[in-house]
Amino acid sequence: MSGQLAIDGGRPVRSTPLPGAYPGATIIGEDEKRAVCEVLDRRSPFRYYGPDPAYTVNELEQAVASLIGIEHAVGVTSGTAALIVALRALGVGPGDEVIVPAATFYGCVNAVVACQAVPIFADLDETVSISAESVERIITPRTRAVMVVHWRGAAADLQPLLAVGARHGIPILEDCAQSFGAKYHGRLVGGFGDINIFSFQMNKVISAGEGGMVVTNDPALHQRAVACQDQGTPRKSEGADLPPFFGENYRMSELTAAVLLEQVKKLDRLRAHVRHLGGIIRESVSDFPGVCARPLADPAGDAGVSPGFVFATAELCAWVRKALAAEGVPIKFPYSGVPVYMHVAILHKRMWHDGLSPWDSRVYTGAADYGPGLCPRAEELMPRVCEYHLSMDWTEQDAQDIAAGLRKVMQAVPSELLAAAPVG
Ligand SMILES: Cc1ncc(COP(=O)(O)O)c(C=O)c1O
Incomplete structure (x- = not known):
């Protein structure tokens, strides 16, 4: 396989789309x-x-x-x-x-x-x-x-x-x-x-x-x-x-x-399958600087449907997303990298009827406002998080393609994108 990235005109790692991500639905039979x-x-x-x-x-x-x-x-x-x-x-x-x-x-x-x-x-x-x-x-x-x-x-x-x-x-x-x-x-x-x-x-x-x-x-x-x-x-x-x-x-x-x-x-069978594939995907980047598998409170208990990654910076994460998409193994970006309170209905506290606002209720004695700065850790972390969603119909080859794509892309990260703070 050519080492030249698909974003630079090289041959993509994969030419057919990855399967959808509907774990339960794909075991319906x-x-x-x-x-x-x-x-x-x-x-x-x-x-x-x-x-x-x-x-x-x-x-x-x-x-x-x-x-x-x-x-x-x-x-x-x-x-x-x-x-x-x-x-x-x-x-x-x-x-x-x-x-x-x-x-x-x-x-x-x-x-x-x-x-x-x-x-x-x-x-x-x-x-x-x-x-x-x-x-x-x-x-x-x-x-x-x-x-x-x-x-x-x-x-x-x-x-x-x-x-x-x-x-x-x-x-x-x-x-x-x-x-x-x-x-x-x-x-x-x-x-x-x-x-x-x-x-x-x-x-x-x-x-x-x-x-x-x-x-x-x-x-x-x-x-x-x-x-x-x-x-x-x-x-x-x-x-x-x-x-x-x-x-x-x-x-x-x-x-x-x-x-x-x-x-x-069918839960146990599904769990074993996606955990196996997730292991292949996660392992592929274990030696690269600038990225780590999403840390888990109890890794042994992971249901395995969504192996996640945390990148050192939002810029690196954005670059990797673009490069992986070009390689035919696009990675997901949960909730567009923003906290849930940035959703417009929440930001503006917009109700379906003006008389129903819980914030304006006579019995509410607090004051809650939403917007940038509310949860600094989430705002800093979420643009650095990406994931794959796996299903029963994903094969080992699908996981290997992702692993190959991740390795190819991480090997080619421009040095200025790695100069930022290490993942932590
Ligand atoms: C964390 C979380 N809570 C609640 C829900 C709502 O579930 P439903 O779509 O079945 O209403 C979802 C659905 O995506 C979810 O991800």
Whole structure:
């Protein structure tokens, strides 16, 4: 292979596109088809009743709870719905603040605002996850929950975060949307916080296109979560003795559960495959200055779907991205390298109705503004972070092509781009 970079007119490492990055969706097969057809054959796609219900959502809830090692699970329509249900189960509402990491999907922030609460952004640690030290600094008497997002298949450093929560009596909500199957100190994520959530949307570790789940060990939180996903109506069949309250419909369909029950069974195979490929990709740059694999709180627990890299500078990262794209092995740039609070709706606190602003609520006694400078570590780190997203349909050759592309590009980095500070 010619050493001349494709950006300089050389031959690219790869001429065919890499596969898409839909881990769960790419393991959909005959098992999922059969399971969905069974629901249809029974003409009972609703979870609570029908001509011949199989109660597949119940079965999925039990399967996920027992996998995670937690008492209760509630299937819902999406990860965002799961966050809304979990926050409402915790009693989050007007006047409250919820701490959210600076690096995450804006659905996390939407869920807080849907509860009429105010999002407060915590800075990151070197693993690109929420920093316990930053959380502790921004806790106020109004803080009602801390949302810990397990970023890109790998657990956040839970121990210090749980300690901060315990010290201040503030519940921890693990958002495992991106990290089903990740472990922390030998246990699956989703089993540590007070109430935790998963997403089964299209690019998640396991998927039915859409779907979500709320899990908890606390029976009272579980009862409230059950009511919150079903029009504020407690279910006597689940032992609920709450008075009804207002709510919406976030109920999971039997069709979704049928797909997911099959997906759960394939988790270990998927995890082993992507971890193997990720190892090849990560290893390829281990000897180059200016780049390192994303540091993880628990590398052995990585679900493996998104091997990440941290470059010494934003300029180097931008140059490498351009060069890899030309080589036919483009690397992803999560959230365009900016913290979630730079999303315009958040920056401008723009609601769907002017009368609903949680920041202007009579009962909100804080003052939260968003913009550059809010989380300096995130602003400095995020433009230096890149990743690949792997799936079951990726082959060892795909990983080898990426490794070859990374090596070729890193060997050719202009010296002035390496003169900057080392990765740290
Ligand atoms: C961290 C995180 N939380 C929540 C969500 C929302 O999940 P959903 O798309 O299923 O609503 C996502 C989805 O991308 C996510 O990445």
